[in-house]
Amino acid sequence: MTQHKSKDVRRQQLILATMASIAQHGLHNTTIVTISNHAGMSSGIISHYFGGKQGLINATVRHLFDQLKQALLSRLSQGSLSPRERLLMIVEANFTQVQRSLPATKTWISFWEQSMHEPVLARLQRVNHRRLHSNLSHGFGLLMPRHQARQLASQTAAMIDGFWLRSALSPDPQQAFSQAEVLCKAFIENLLMQYGENGCPKQ
Template identity: 40%
Template structure:
């Protein structure tokens, strides 16, 4: 019988092992055996606590999404007294934060996005992530642009974040400052 509290101890360990395994073997190549070996646990633990690889991948993505929104919350708190562009750039900064641009994490996000097209669970998580990001952008933009125009600009900003992020990850070198500068220039054009 499992010990009480074991999932809380093992979860971060298994999530890190999953990220490491995806980095080494890709999203589909990271098997339960490889992940459990990287975590130093029995594969039965993964099956017991997560119902298998898909459950662990889902928990890993939830963890990364929670981390992103925690960073976003901190960035917005720092920029709460800024103007509209500054506050939107807080959201952009969260997307290009060091933790989100870590090469291991980039591979997990890329695998997640690709899998979202075929997995209802990942599709739902992707929709949730996109909707929350869009809402955060609209909230910051609507005071300057009105709700309808804010929705359009928020969609464009989210697309620019994703596009710069994807292009940088596929090129093997993300240029955080250039990406943020280009997005800021777009915002200046829209808001002036």
């Protein structure tokens, strides 16, 4: 293994260890020591690769964003898709097994909480929100005027985020996530039935 690949592997291991530590201890009780214990590496390597705990937390959040982005891209690359199919794929990408996993859900929830106090995380949260809204706006925009598409995108984004959070906090998250995905898709289907291609409510 080359030195560059070895570095990438260690960085990935530390990111996964961070998620495991957050799932077990919570963000506030996650330390360089708990992360290094999960990774089976010395604590000094975290500072070497990430500059400290906060740098590693930021990298972990970016990893989750990348997983979300790749899940969507893999679905959208399946050939010619209708606008309806594109919109449903966006929902699917937000409810993959990766995004449903305990380490991911604990990390996302901790990230949202901490983003209210940490400027870097707050910026990442805004980027993530804009990405979701933009993807939905594009999908709806293939069927209706831009102003209507943006309005429906805002509603759908709120629906996805709300159902995801409710599912993550549910006593039975896996069942709740499955139901949430169905309900979010049904919400989109209802919007497309309600609004014609000109974006006006059907009479």
